[in-house]
Amino acid sequence: MNTQDAKRVLETALICASQPLTLREMRSLFADELGADSVRSLLDELTRDWEGKGVELVALASGWRFQSRPELREYLDRLHPEKPPRYSRAVLETLAIIAYRQPVTRGDIEDIRGVVVASQIVKQLEDRGWIEAIGHRETPGRPALYATTKAFLDDLGLASLEQLPALDVGTEPPAFEALQGRLLDDTAEAATAEPAPDVPAELPAEVPTEIPAGAPAPSQSLFGDDGTPALPNPDPNDPPPQPQPESA
Known part of the structure; x- marks a missing residue:
């Protein structure tokens, strides 16, 4: 030939x-x-x-x-004007933490976000095929270690994790919006995908919880007010965050 x-x-x-x-x-x-x-x-x-x-x-x-x-x-x-349901900020923050800091446990994610990670959030990302457990950390309880999948990169149109949006402050577009748009609005697969059975397509926003006077503030969010990623290196001398309940 x-x-x-x-x-x-x-x-x-x-x-x-x-x-x-x-x-x-x-x-x-x-x-x-x-x-x-x-x-x-x-x-x-x-x-x-x-x-x-x-x-x-x-x-x-x-x-x-x-x-x-x-x-x-x-x-x-314009051929398919209906947009799929948008994932909540809690879901995408969890996904972004896994993408940028993998492999991580639920405890690692909670330390960064300052709130308890609802089981449904992890299940939703697993059912969507974007994350998977790749092993267990050798600590008490042997928590699962989560990482992103090839399907996650395919849906973003990427060949490797090195092509993810940079975490520099002022990135345009902000990584949070990039994940939201590229995973949902800009992929043909997402435009026709059905929500996973028994898993809501969008989880409600976190329930505000009052912090008692004198209690340490929750950890900084993965994203700033403008949507720009912010992943500070934690100070080992800082007290551990106090998890606040998060609605699923």
């Missing part, structure tokens, strides 16, 4: 695939007669062939796929 025919086969498979294709899957198209380097070379050619068009070939965490360019999504959204 010559290069042009091989490239046409690969292009057709990528366009027709319902999910990203791995290098191994693409090699199977040619009965493994093409090596990994040859397939990568074809992918590079296809990427150049589609430059300047409304669709681009991108490498994600779980493989390669064709997708619409970001600047055209506002037009494509």
Whole structure:
């Protein structure tokens, strides 16, 4: 098979695939007669062939796929004007903490947020396929360690965690809004996804709780008032935060 025919086969498979294709899957198209380097070379050619068009070939965490360019999504959204339910700030803060500080336990998340993490928040993120337990910390109780999945990166259109929005103050757009928009509004999958059974699509906002006089203030939120991430390094001399109940 010559290069042009091989490239046409690969292009057709990528366009027709319902999910990203791995290098191994693409090699199977040619009965493994093409090596990994040859397939990568074809992918590079296809990427150049589609430059300047409304669709681009991108490498994600779980493989390669064709997708619409970001600047055209506002037009494509008009075909499906209904927006999916937006996740609560509590859910996205929990997700962002896991993404930026993984692997973490629920206790780690509670130390940062200053509130108890409701079980439904963790379950919702697990059911959505964005986080998973990858092990247990060797401490009393052996709490589960959570990390993000390849599906999380795919929904963000990223190939690795290094491509997440930077945590520098003043990032535009703020990482909180970037997660909210890119995970929900800007992905075709999210636009058609059904909420997980028995799990509310949006958890209510945290219930304000009065802090007794003299009690230490809760830990700083992951995000500032403007939505910009703020992950300070905790002072080891600071007293531990006093968890406040959080509504699920």
